[in-house]
Amino acid sequence: MGTDSGDGQAQADRAFFAAAEQVLVAGVSASARINPALGRAVLVERGDGPYMIAPGGTKILDFHGGFGASFLGHNHPEIRAGVEAALDMGMVLGPETEHPRRLAEKIVELVPGAELVRYSNSGSEATMSAIRLARAHTGRKKILKFEGHFHGLHELVNFSTHPDPKEPVPGELIKPTIDSEGIPEEFAEFTLVAPWRDLAAVENAFARYPDEIAAVIVEPVNYNSGCLVAEKSYMAAVQQVVGDNGALLIYDEILSGFRTGTDCAQGYYGVTPDVTVLGKAVAGGMPLSVVAGKRGVMETFSPLGGAAHSGTYTGHLLGIMAAIAVLEEITQPGFYDGPDGIMAMAGKLYSGLRDIFARSGIHCRVQGLGARFGMYFGLDPEVEVKEYHVAATHDHALLSRFVSSCFAQGVYFHSYEMALGHHGFGGAHTPAVMEEALARIESACAAM
Ligand SMILES: Cc1ncc(COP(=O)(O)O)c(C=O)c1O
CATH class of the missing domain: 3.40.640.10 (Type I PLP-dependent aspartate aminotransferase-like (Major domain))
Structure with missing residues (x-):
C-alpha cells in the first residue's frame, strides 16, 4: 500500500498546505506537524486504533501516536x-x-x-x-x-x-x-x-x-x-x-x-x-x-x-x-505483561526491526524500553548508545530516507529537523498489527 503512490497524495497534501499558508503560519497549527523527512505535513482525516486515515481512505499505520499521547490508540x-x-x-x-x-x-x-x-x-x-x-x-x-x-x-x-x-x-x-x-x-x-x-x-x-x-x-x-x-x-x-x-x-x-x-x-x-x-x-x-x-x-x-x-x-x-x-x-490484567501486552509487543517490534535492518544491510541501532523507542541510523547495531553526544551523531539523512520509504508503504514515523525524535506504539498495536507493520517496513527497507 503506497500512500505516496504516484505522488498523488503528496501533491494533494502540498496543495492543501499551500492554501493553508494564507491563514496558518507555515500552513500548520504547530511547527512539529511538519515531517521534515517527507518535506511537508501530512493531511489525514481521522485516526482509528493504530491507524490514521488519509483522504481517500488510505490507512496509515501510526508509530508516532500523536506525539505519544494516543497510548491506547486513536478513537478509543x-x-x-x-x-x-x-x-x-x-x-x-x-x-x-x-x-x-x-x-x-x-x-x-x-x-x-x-x-x-x-x-x-x-x-x-x-x-x-x-x-x-x-x-x-x-x-x-x-x-x-x-x-x-x-x-x-x-x-x-x-x-x-x-x-x-x-x-x-x-x-x-x-x-x-x-x-x-x-x-x-x-x-x-x-x-x-x-x-x-x-x-x-x-x-x-x-x-x-x-x-x-x-x-x-x-x-x-x-x-x-x-x-x-x-x-x-x-x-x-x-x-x-x-x-x-x-x-x-x-x-x-x-x-x-x-x-x-x-x-x-x-x-x-x-x-x-x-x-x-x-x-x-x-x-x-x-x-x-x-x-x-x-x-x-x-x-x-x-x-x-x-x-x-x-x-x-x-x-x-x-x-x-x-x-x-x-x-x-x-490496570487491566495483562495490559503490560500478558502474551499480547505492551512488553511482549515491544519485544516483537524491536527484535523485528533489528532483524529487518540486518537483512537489509542498513546500519541502525534500535533501542526501546516499554512502548517507546529510538532508532540510531548509522550507528553500530551492537553497541548501546548511552550519551547524547553519541546519539546526536546519527545519520540524519539515512533516518530521513527510512521515514520517507516507510511512509510510501503506509507506515508513519515522525521526524524532526536534525533531531532524533522518538517513536512508539500502544495498546491498539496487536500482534497482527505488528506483523503487518514489520512486513511493510521490510518492503520499505528493500526499496531504500
Ligand atoms: C519529556 C517531555 N516534557 C515536556 C514536554 C512538553 O509537553 P507539551 O508538548 O504537552 O507541552 C514534552 C513534549 O514532547 C516531553 O516529551
Whole structure:
C-alpha cells in the first residue's frame, strides 16, 4: 500500500498546505506537524486504533501516536465514553466535581512519587509549575537539567535540547544553548546543563553553586534523544546527591509515564522522586498534565503555601474523565505483561526491526524500553548508545530516507529537523498489527 503512490497524495497534501499558508503560519497549527523527512505535513482525516486515515481512505499505520499521547490508540471507545460523560456534565465548571479526586486517588495508588496531585493542561505548563514549586519550596533560583532532555518550550527549560554533538568534558557543566529566539539569555543564568550519566558533573554543580540549586529535572528515560536508559545505580546516586544538597528531584515523566508499567519510569528504576510530572499518555490524547509529589513539597502550592497554581482549564473535565478511562484500561490484567501486552509487543517490534535492518544491510541501532523507542541510523547495531553526544551523531539523512520509504508503504514515523525524535506504539498495536507493520517496513527497507 503506497500512500505516496504516484505522488498523488503528496501533491494533494502540498496543495492543501499551500492554501493553508494564507491563514496558518507555515500552513500548520504547530511547527512539529511538519515531517521534515517527507518535506511537508501530512493531511489525514481521522485516526482509528493504530491507524490514521488519509483522504481517500488510505490507512496509515501510526508509530508516532500523536506525539505519544494516543497510548491506547486513536478513537478509543472507553476514552470516548469518558469524554462524552464530561460533555454531559458541562465540561468546565467553576466549582469542583467528584472526578478530579477520583483520578488523583488512582494516580496516588499507581505512581510511587505521587502523594498529592494537581492538574494542568500541557506538559510545558506542568514543568513550569513543578519548577515554580521547587523554587518556592527551597527558596533557591537555579535548576539543573541534562543535555538532550526536553521539558517543554518555555523560558525556564528550553535549553540544550538538541545542540550540535560535542563531547563533554567529564565532570563539567555544559554552557547552555538557547533553543529558541525570543528567550532572553538572562534566563540561562538560572539553568545549569549537565551531560547525562555524568554523576561528577552533578556533584560539581552542587559544589560550585551551594544552596543555589532548587531542583534537578530529568527525563528518566531520555526518549527525546531516541531512548537513552541510565543504570539504576546512576539514578539512585543522582537522587542521593540531590537530596544531600537540599534540592528536589523532578522526574519529567511526560513521555516516559506508563510506557513501562503503571508505576512509570520511577517504578522501573526503583527511585521515588520528590516531584513527578505526567502528560501525554495519562489522558490518552486529551490535554491533561499532572504535577504530583511528596505531600510536604506539594503543600507549597497555594493556598497551603505561597506558590501560585490555578487556571481556567485546570482540572478540565474532558481531560480528567479521559484519564480515568485510560488508567482503568492500563490496570487491566495483562495490559503490560500478558502474551499480547505492551512488553511482549515491544519485544516483537524491536527484535523485528533489528532483524529487518540486518537483512537489509542498513546500519541502525534500535533501542526501546516499554512502548517507546529510538532508532540510531548509522550507528553500530551492537553497541548501546548511552550519551547524547553519541546519539546526536546519527545519520540524519539515512533516518530521513527510512521515514520517507516507510511512509510510501503506509507506515508513519515522525521526524524532526536534525533531531532524533522518538517513536512508539500502544495498546491498539496487536500482534497482527505488528506483523503487518514489520512486513511493510521490510518492503520499505528493500526499496531504500
Ligand atoms: C519529556 C517531555 N516534557 C515536556 C514536554 C512538553 O509537553 P507539551 O508538548 O504537552 O507541552 C514534552 C513534549 O514532547 C516531553 O516529551
